[in-house]
Amino acid sequence: MKTLKIQSKQREEMIEITAQVEQVLRAERELKDGVCVLFTQHTTCGLTINENADPDVKSDLLLFLRKTIPQFYEGFRHFEHNSDAHIKASLVGASLTVPFADGTLLLGRWQGIYLCEFDGARERKVLLKII
Amino acid sequence: MKTLKIQSKQREEMIEITAQVEQVLRAERELKDGVCVLFTQHTTCGLTINENADPDVKSDLLLFLRKTIPQFYEGFRHFEHNSDAHIKASLVGASLTVPFADGTLLLGRWQGIYLCEFDGARERKVLLKII
Amino acid sequence: MKTLKIQSKQREEMIEITAQVEQVLRAERELKDGVCVLFTQHTTCGLTINENADPDVKSDLLLFLRKTIPQFYEGFRHFEHNSDAHIKASLVGASLTVPFADGTLLLGRWQGIYLCEFDGARERKVLLKII
Numbered sequence: 001m002k003t004l005k006i007q008s009k010q011r012e013e014m015i016e017i018t019a020q021v022e023q024v025l026r027a028e029r030e031l032k033d034g035v036c037v038l039f040t041q042h043t044t045c046g047l048t049i050n051e052n053a054d055p056d057v058k059s060d061l062l063l064f065l066r067k068t069i070p071q072f073y074e075g076f077r078h079f080e081h082n083s084d085a086h087i088k089a090s091l092v093g094a095s096l097t098v099p100f101a102d103g104t105l106l107l108g109r110w111q112g113i114y115l116c117e118f119d120g121a122r123e124r125k126v127l128l129k130i131i
Numbered sequence: 132m133k134t135l136k137i138q139s140k141q142r143e144e145m146i147e148i149t150a151q152v153e154q155v156l157r158a159e160r161e162l163k164d165g166v167c168v169l170f171t172q173h174t175t176c177g178l179t180i181n182e183n184a185d186p187d188v189k190s191d192l193l194l195f196l197r198k199t200i201p202q203f204y205e206g207f208r209h210f211e212h213n214s215d216a217h218i219k220a221s222l223v224g225a226s227l228t229v230p231f232a233d234g235t236l237l238l239g240r241w242q243g244i245y246l247c248e249f250d251g252a253r254e255r256k257v258l259l260k261i262i
Numbered sequence: 263m264k265t266l267k268i269q270s271k272q273r274e275e276m277i278e279i280t281a282q283v284e285q286v287l288r289a290e291r292e293l294k295d296g297v298c299v300l301f302t303q304h305t306t307c308g309l310t311i312n313e314n315a316d317p318d319v320k321s322d323l324l325l326f327l328r329k330t331i332p333q334f335y336e337g338f339r340h341f342e343h344n345s346d347a348h349i350k351a352s353l354v355g356a357s358l359t360v361p362f363a364d365g366t367l368l369l370g371r372w373q374g375i376y377l378c379e380f381d382g383a384r385e386r387k388v389l390l391k392i393i
Contacts, residue, residue, distance in 0.1 A: 001164060001232055033263060035299050035391055037166050037228050041239030043182040048352040051305040060338045060345035061352060064331065069195065076191045083191035090179040090192060094242075095228045097299050097357045099391045101263055106389055108303030111356075127237055129166055129230045131262055131393055132295060132363055168297050168359050172370030174313040200326065207322045214322035221310040221323060225373075226359045258368055260297055260361045262393055 002128040008120030012066060014050075014058040017126065018105070018113045024128050025103050031130060033101035039094060039127045044085035044119035046092030047126065052112025065118075085118035092116050133259040139251035143197060145181075145189040148257065149236070149244045155259050156234050162261060164232040170225060170258040175216035175250035177223030178257065183243025196249075216249035223247050264390040270382030274328060276312075276320040279388065280367070280375045286390050287365050293392060295363035301356060301389040306347035306381035308354030309388065314374025327380075347380035354378050 002024045006015055021036060040047050051057040069084045076083045096113065099106045107113075115124060133155045137146055152167060171178050182188040202215045209217070227244065230237045238244075246255060264286045268277055283298060302309050313319040331346045338345045358375065361368045369375075377386060 001230060001237070033391075035393055037230060039228065039230050039237070041237070041242065043180065043188075043239070043241050049305065049356040050348055050352050054340055054342070056338075056340040057305075057345060057348050060335075060340050061349050063337050064335060064345070064349050067337075068199070068330070073191075073195060075194050075198075076187075078185055078187040078191050080185070083188060083195070086181055086188050087192050087195050090181050090247075091222050091353050093224055093355055094180040097228055097301065097359055099263060099299060099301050099389050106263070106301070106303070108305070108387070110305050111303065116352075125239070127230050129164075131166055132361060132368070168361060170359065170361050170368070172368070172373065174311065174319075174370070174372050199330070204322075204326060206325050206329075207318075209316055209318040209322050211316070214319060214326070217312055217319050218323050218326050221312050221378075222353050224355055225311040228359055256370070258361050260295075262297055 004126040004128060006115050006124045006126060008117035008122055008124060011120050012062050013117040013120060014114045016052055016112045017115055021113055021128060022105055025100055028130060035131050036098045036100055037129045037131060038096040041125045044082055044089050045124055046089045046094060046116040047096045048092050048114050048116055049111050050114060051110045053110055082119045088118040135257040135259060137246050137255045139248035139253055139255060142251050143193050144248040144251060146246045147183055147243045148246055152244055152259060153236055156231055159261060166262050167229045167231055168260045168262060169227040172256045175213055175220050176255055177220045177225060177247040178227045179223050179245050179247055180242050181245060182241045184241055213250045219249045266388040266390060268377050268386045270379035270384055273382050274324050275379040275382060276376045278314055278374045279377055283375055283390060284367055287362055290392060297393050298360045298362055299391045299393060300358040303387045306344055306351050307386055308351045308356060308378040309358045310354050310376050310378055311373050312376060313372045315372055344381045350380045
């Protein structure tokens with residue numbers, strides 16, 4: 001079990017962590033193929049896979065979520081005023097399972113692994129377990 | 132493979148099942164560390180991880196989903212009139228992968244595991260497989 | 263590791279792949295029970311589990327997503343004009359973990375496994391890893 005630490009700098013941000021995951025995989029040389037399980041230990045960020053070519057994909061995704069799930073929404077009662085971030089976290093999800101072979105993640109050509117920060121800036125922890 | 136049975140009492144409800152999952156893990160004493168896979172065998176409920184401190188997080192999440200994905204939406208054709216629940220189920224997801232070590236789930240400080248009921252009240256089954 | 267190839271025929275489509283997954287499982291006769299990890303190598307489609315009885319569930323889900331996440335949304339900047347598909351992909355998710363026993367997927371009575379195409383028609387690849 002490894003822990004990745006990721007520092008976000010804004011309230012909402014998509015931070016690519018593919019290189020950090022691959023670095024852990026490379027260090028485990030005896031592993032031929034399997035699945036990499038990623039798990040964030042927080043309730044206001046998520047993990048997702050999306051395009052890592054045009055950065056507009058990231059900003060369009062964050063724009064859409066911010067407009068659709070506003071921080072101040074009629075009826076929200078949670079005293080921390082970050083229910084929007086909790087909702088986004090549940091929709092995006094807290095875990096990912098990514099297959100690998102020969103020590104390399106089997107990502108598609110345009111895929112990157114992202115931590116989706118919805119209530120930063122904060123330090124976030126992502127657990128990485130290889131099975 | 133274990134099966135957890137969860138009884139919901141309302142149409143929409145977030146039911147914490149962390150204690151039930153941990154109970155299964157404790158019974159498997161020989162297991163040092165791995166991943167707990169949870170899987171719901173239904174199409175109108177989901178599994179998610181979110182805050183288990185302030186209950187307003189749960190009600191805010193359900194409120195938002197109910198307002199955004201209404202039960203009676205123009206154009207819905209499914210004769211059971213629960214397409215909203217099917218959509219919420221696909222967005223939240225049917226499975227979770229949670230790492231554990233020394234027989235303890237590696238949840239963050241504020242994380243709980245929830246069954247999200249979107250079309251209750253019913254008895255729901257969640258499969259639990261340790262790998 | 264197996265690769266399923268799926269040909270979509272429309273821009274938005276839910277294609278059931280349960281039979282293809284079960285076929286792979288049956289070919290691996292020595293496997294008693296475990297988890298089947300499915301992973302799509304794309305950023306504009308997703309994998310989900312939902313009802314496979316009434317086809318109106320599929321069309322209602324696609325209708326709702328299309329109305330809620332329109333292809334042309336004010337503020338989208340991605341030059342390929344498919345940010346909607348990227349967003350839907352992240353909300354539905356790129357991976358699934360489905361338990362099996364005695365070579366049979368432990369799906370509930372109404373559950374089917376679907377590739378959700380959000381930017382077709384295309385050929386899509388889904389990796390299948392048994393653990």
